[in-house]
Amino acid sequence: MDDGEGKAAAGAPGIATGRLTPEAYARNFGEAHPPLTHQQALNESDRCLFCYAAPCVQACPTAIDIPSFIRKIATGNVKGSAHDILRQNPMGAVCARVCPTEVLCEGACVRNHQEHRPVAIGALQRYATDWVFDRNVQLFSRGPASGKRIAVVGGGPAGLSCAHRLATLGHAVTVFEARDKLGGLNEYGVAAYKVAGGIAQREVDYLLAVGGIEVALGKRLGRDLTLAALRRDFDAVFLGIGLGAVNDLGIDTPALSGVYDAIDYIGTLRQTQNLSTLPVGSRVVVIGGGMTAIDIATQSKRLGSEDVTIVYRRGAEQMGASRKEQDWAQTNGVRIKHWARPVRLLGRDGALAAVEFETTCIDAQGALAGTGERFSVEADMLFKAIGQVLVQDAVAGAVSLLDTRAGRIAVNAQRRTSLPDVWAGGDCVAGGEDLTVVAVEDGKRAALSINQHLRAAPATG
Numbered sequence: 135m136d137d138g139e140g141k142a143a144a145g146a147p148g149i150a151t152g153r154l155t156p157e158a159y160a161r162n163f164g165e166a167h168p169p170l171t172h173q174q175a176l177n178e179s180d181r182c183l184f185c186y187a188a189p190c191v192q193a194c195p196t197a198i199d200i201p202s203f204i205r206k207i208a209t210g211n212v213k214g215s216a217h218d219i220l221r222q223n224p225m226g227a228v229c230a231r232v233c234p235t236e237v238l239c240e241g242a243c244v245r246n247h248q249e250h251r252p253v254a255i256g257a258l259q260r261y262a263t264d265w266v267f268d269r270n271v272q273l274f275s276r277g278p279a280s281g282k283r284i285a286v287v288g289g290g291p292a293g294l295s296c297a298h299r300l301a302t303l304g305h306a307v308t309v310f311e312a313r314d315k316l317g318g319l320n321e322y323g324v325a326a327y328k329v330a331g332g333i334a335q336r337e338v339d340y341l342l343a344v345g346g347i348e349v350a351l352g353k354r355l356g357r358d359l360t361l362a363a364l365r366r367d368f369d370a371v372f373l374g375i376g377l378g379a380v381n382d383l384g385i386d387t388p389a390l391s392g393v394y395d396a397i398d399y400i401g402t403l404r405q406t407q408n409l410s411t412l413p414v415g416s417r418v419v420v421i422g423g424g425m426t427a428i429d430i431a432t433q434s435k436r437l438g439s440e441d442v443t444i445v446y447r448r449g450a451e452q453m454g455a456s457r458k459e460q461d462w463a464q465t466n467g468v469r470i471k472h473w474a475r476p477v478r479l480l481g482r483d484g485a486l487a488a489v490e491f492e493t494t495c496i497d498a499q500g501a502l503a504g505t506g507e508r509f510s511v512e513a514d515m516l517f518k519a520i521g522q523v524l525v526q527d528a529v530a531g532a533v534s535l536l537d538t539r540a541g542r543i544a545v546n547a548q549r550r551t552s553l554p555d556v557w558a559g560g561d562c563v564a565g566g567e568d569l570t571v572v573a574v575e576d577g578k579r580a581a582l583s584i585n586q587h588l589r590a591a592p593a594t595g
């Protein structure tokens with residue numbers, strides 16, 4: 135990667151801004167995978183066997199009829215193809231780019247056994263959804279007004295999916311979002327090169343264009359709103375507030391410069407207009423094993439870090455990030471060290487200098503244990519990427535009312551909470567997989583359940 139001038143960040147040796155040239159930033163944060171051309175889409179759709187009881191459909195959390203949408207691309211009906219996708223998954227454009235297809239639809243594709251290469255389902259889904267976005271073809275409309283009002287809290291994938299389906303069913307929806315932009319982690323979390331070209335915002339605009347969805351930005355449940363007031367003023371409430379807090383490292387962390395929360399940093403990275411203003415370490419250590427760890431490590435390398443190491447306490451098989459994601463990080467020059475956990479941060483003049491680790495193993499009882507063997511990795515920047523937790527304050531006054539499980543909101547299969555007029559979905563609920571597509575499905579299921587519930591009750595107002 136090209137070196138730029140590189141200005142040392144004040145008080146933090148080894149951390150600098152502007153490590154790369156403008157051209158290198160543009161290249162490193164442009165689209166990671168280019169879209170299919172028309173001819174490539176036709177060729178790829180020809181590889182589909184249009185299987186009966188297709189395993190790819192069963193592996194898709196939103197149950198998109200994949201053979202049907204692929205067949206429509208093959209026959210030139212791209213609009214119909216996009217309809218097949220978006221009626222099941224209203225955020226099909228972003229999901230086409232961010233879904234770990236290798237463990238979902240493409241992982242299940244029968245072509246893996248015949249040609250050792252699945253049909254490129256994600257790329258075909260992108261081809262069809264981009265087609266309608268590029269032509270601004272609206273495929274959905276509002277249903278006749280029901281007279282019911284629903285509050286959706288959180289404008290991420292779960293909340294937006296719920297709001298869109300409710301609007302098509304004729305309900306009036308207000309989305310309350312704490313930030314000043316909708317999109318949730320599509321806008322503030324997912325790696326920039328997966329969703330280049332402003333696709334997260336384009337998808338939000340497309341969803342809102344259906345009508346019937348009011349948006350209240352800068353409104354945080356627990357600060358500006360209470361669940362009690364929402365329950366009083368609306369016929370139903372959907373909570374899609376994600377996970378706002380980050381797990382702690384579990385060790386004493388002295389106040390040293392150079393220690394960062396990966397999610398906060400990625401949020402800043404996604405919103406900055408000028409990547410050369412971001413502080414970037416020369417030697418970066420990332421603690422964690424999920425997608426956040428992969429993303430912050432890869433993006434650090436792409437911002438010009440010389441040496442980036444992910445350290446994970448278990449083996450490659452146990453990492454939350456898929457093999458493909460791990461390979462992607464390694465292809466970008468990131469080193470992954472397994473079976474080690476941090477025990478101490480070492481500083482010099484108030485700044486991080488190294489991280490001391492202990493190697494780990496599985497003990498005779500099957501539990502993770504330290505071996506007593508220690509080693510250090512020099513670092514001027516450390517990213518904590520060890521998973522997120524629900525901000526309990528977000529549901530202030532309601533925590534005692536809502537049942538929780540494993541620190542998240544408990545819901546049933548219809549995404550109903552323990553309160554009769556409150557539904558929830560996405561990362562904030564127990565038992566999910568912390569994937570965009572799962573959040574979208576949760577929002578959709580909750581909307582269908584809310585609709586069924588409200589249609590059975592008399593209209594108010």
Ligand SMILES: Cc1cc2nc3c(=O)[nH]c(=O)nc-3n(C[C@H](O)[C@H](O)[C@H](O)COP(=O)(O)OP(=O)(O)OC[C@H]3O[C@@H](n4cnc5c(N)ncnc54)[C@H](O)[C@@H]3O)c2cc1C
Pocket residue numbers: 232233234287288289290291292293310311312313316317318319320323324325328353354355356374375376377378397400425426429528529559560561562567568569570571573
């Ligand atoms: C760094 C990172 C990378 C990821 N990469 C991928 C990927 O490549 N592929 C993939 O499938 N998944 C990925 N994920 C996971 C995916 O982003 C999430 O599973 C998905 O965004 C969950 O959607 P959600 O709507 O439940 O929550 P969120 O996307 O977190 O949205 C929640 C929304 O609620 C708002 N909110 C929070 N609290 C309140 C409140 N009190 N009042 C009002 N509003 C509130 C937030 O501001 C936010 O807009 C990634 C996650 C991270 C952190």
Ligand code: SF4
Pocket residue numbers: 181182183184185188189190191200201242243244245253255
């Ligand atoms: S499993 Fe593969 S070949 Fe079969 S329908 Fe799905 S995409 Fe087509």
